[in-house]
Each structure stands twice: as C-alpha cells, then as structure tokens.
Amino acid sequence: MKLNHCKIVDCTIRDGGLVNNWDFSVEFVQDLYNKLNEAGVDYMEIGYKNSPKLLKGAESAGPWRFLDDEFLREVIPHKGHTKLSALVDIGRVDENDILPRNESMLDLIRVACYIKDVDKALQLVETFHDRGYETTINIMALSNVMENELIEAFELIKESKVDVVYIVDSYGSLDYKDFIYLVEKFKTHLPNKRLGVHTHNNMQLAFSNTLIAADNGVELLDASVYGMGRAAGNCPTELLVTHLKNTKYTLRPVLEMIDKHMIKLREKEEWGYIIPYMITGTLDEHPRSAMALRATEDKDNSVDFYDKLTTPEVSFDKSGKNA
Numbered sequence: 001m002k003l004n005h006c007k008i009v010d011c012t013i014r015d016g017g018l019v020n021n022w023d024f025s026v027e028f029v030q031d032l033y034n035k036l037n038e039a040g041v042d043y044m045e046i047g048y049k050n051s052p053k054l055l056k057g058a059e060s061a062g063p064w065r066f067l068d069d070e071f072l073r074e075v076i077p078h079k080g081h082t083k084l085s086a087l088v089d090i091g092r093v094d095e096n097d098i099l100p101r102n103e104s105m106l107d108l109i110r111v112a113c114y115i116k117d118v119d120k121a122l123q124l125v126e127t128f129h130d131r132g133y134e135t136t137i138n139i140m141a142l143s144n145v146m147e148n149e150l151i152e153a154f155e156l157i158k159e160s161k162v163d164v165v166y167i168v169d170s171y172g173s174l175d176y177k178d179f180i181y182l183v184e185k186f187k188t189h190l191p192n193k194r195l196g197v198h199t200h201n202n203m204q205l206a207f208s209n210t211l212i213a214a215d216n217g218v219e220l221l222d223a224s225v226y227g228m229g230r231a232a233g234n235c236p237t238e239l240l241v242t243h244l245k246n247t248k249y250t251l252r253p254v255l256e257m258i259d260k261h262m263i264k265l266r267e268k269e270e271w272g273y274i275i276p277y278m279i280t281g282t283l284d285e286h287p288r289s290a291m292a293l294r295a296t297e298d299k300d301n302s303v304d305f306y307d308k309l310t311t312p313e314v315s316f317d318k319s320g321k322n323a
C-alpha cells in the first residue's frame with residue numbers, strides 16, 4: 001500500500017495563541033505535544049520565534065509568542081517523532097536569536113510574509129537553511145495578490161533554498177475552484193518545490209479546501225486541534241487525522257486532548273464559524289473589524305456590520321468602530 005504523501009502541521013499553539021494571547025499553560029502544551037505525538041502528527045508549531053525587542057506592546061503575551069530555547073528544553077524534555085516548528089515574521093525576528101539546528105529543539109522554521117516582502121523572507125530562509133533547519137515560506141493573504149506579483153515572486157522562490165512554499169488563505173475567502181487554480185499555478189511555476197496549505201474557516205471551507213489541496217499534491221497540511229486559530233479558526237486536526245486515508249494517524253489521542261482541554265477553553269475563548277467572520281471571509285477582508293466587533297456589546301449585530309463593510313463611504317477607525 002502506498003502511504004499518503006501528506007504531513008500534518010498542527011498550529012494550535014501558534015495560531016490559537018492569536019485568540020488567547022498565547023496564554024497556554026505548560027501542562028496544556030505538554031499534553032498537546034504528547035497527544036499529537038501519539039496520534040502520529042508530523043509537526044507541532046509551538047509558537048513564534050520573533051524577538052520581543054522588535055515587537056513593542058507585546059509584554060503581556062505568553063511565552064509561546066517569543067520562544068526561548070532553554071525554556072523549550074524544559075517543556076519538552078523527551079522529544080518523540082513529532083517535529084517542532086516555529087513561525088517568524090519579517091522585521092520581527094532577530095536572526096541572532098536562532099541557534100544552529102543541532103543546538104535547538106526546533107526542526108522547522110517557517111517564514112511568514114506578504115507578497116511584497118518575498119525577497120526579504122527568502123534571505124531569512126537562506127540563513128535558517130544554512131543553520132540546518134527545514135524551511136517554509138508562507139505567503140499570507142494570497143487572495144489579495146495580483147497574478148503578476150505572484151509570477152515575479154515565483155522567479156525568486158524557484159532559485160531559493162526554501163523547502164516548502166505555502167498557499168495561505170489568511171482571510172478564509174477562497175473556495176475549491178480557487179484552490180485547484182492556485183495549486184496548479186504553484187506546481188507549474190515551482191516544479192522543484194514541495195507545497196503546503198494553511199486555511200481559515202470563515203466560510204466553513206477550511207477542511208474541504210485542505211483536502212482539495214492534498215488531493216492535488218500539496219504535502220504539508222496546517223491544522224489546529226478543535227480548529228483553534230485566529231477568528232474563524234483553522235482546519236481541525238482531528239478531521240485530518242481521521243479522514244486522510246493510508247496514513248499512520250490515530251484519532252483517539254486528539255479526542256483525549258479535546259476532552260481534557262479544548263472544550264473548557266472554548267467556553268472561555270471564542271473562535272470558529274461566527275457570522276461576522278463569515279462576512280469578512282466572503283468580502284475577502286482581514287477579520288480584524290469582525291474581531292473588534294466581537295469584543296463589543298454589539299457583537300451579534302451582523303446586519304449593521306455587513307451594511308458598514310459594504311457601504312463604501314463609511315470608514316473604520318483602528319478599533320473597528322465606524323467613523
């Protein structure tokens with residue numbers, strides 16, 4: 001039997017941290033690592049490896065926002081076969097903070113960027129590659145990228161050392177036709193690269209879009225336990241684990257994590273398919289205005305929210321309120 005080509009990258013801590021300001025206990029993270037390892041999940045993204053020096057106003061965040069190698073060694077004293085990954089952002093990472101891989105707990109470093117910064121992202125990728133890490137470049141907000149910009153980026157990526165190139169649906173606004181189109185485009189222009197996919201669930205399509213990408217040859221599939229991720233959340237890990245065929249994955253340990261931690265956490269924190277996130281998804285916008293709305297007493301007034309977003313002469317201030 002030919003084993004499925006896919007690998008799951010669980011992003012619960014990194015993307016879920018955008019929901020609770022990375023306020024996960026050490027016990028939670030240890031349980032998650034152990035359960036993902038038991039379930040056969042390939043990678044766990046344990047947080048961001050950005051530098052607090054380069055990101056003002058983030059002092060209140062939990063330790064998973066600015067991973068520290070010493071701390072990681074204490075949290076995961078016995079590493080199983082699940083590899084550890086961290087995400088970095090352009091302009092927020094100090095490359096001097098990244099140890100050579102053989103001195104670090106991390107195996108994979110993923111560089112997130114917008115299309116205009118692909119050149120800078122690839123410079124970072126080269127540094128991390130030369131320090132021994134597996135690398136990805138995650139081009140965010142792809143639904144807002146012009147074809148000509150993408151083609152220019154492909155030229156640089158093709159010649160680079162990056163291992164995996166991600167198709168990222170940051171706004172949860174793409175459907176199956178978009179994914180088939182994008183995967184084909186990436187495969188045609190980057191025949192020498194492996195591909196990854198990261199989806200958001202604004203339109204209830206995260207799981208199905210991930211499967212379509214996988215069926216079309218994408219290898220690294222991002223997911224989060226119970227879908228925990230920014231705003232509408234991500235493709236649920238438990239669904240991939242149980243649904244992908246010809247794999248070594250098992251569902252039971254992920255269900256144990258959900259029973260022990262995720263149900264309680266979801267009562268305290270909010271993420272998932274919620275109408276204001278559906279609205280920003282269908283309008284192909286960042287969910288920040290919907291997130292701001294959900295923090296107000298008016299949080300369920302979706303008609304008013306929709307009217308504001310679709311009325312060109314109304315503008316929003318930074319908190320998401322209309323001005």
Ligand SMILES: C[C@H](O)CC(=O)C(=O)O
Pocket residue numbers: 015087111112138140141166168169170171198200
């Ligand atoms: C690098 C990640 O794919 C970034 C992310 O979560 C996004 O939605 O954008």
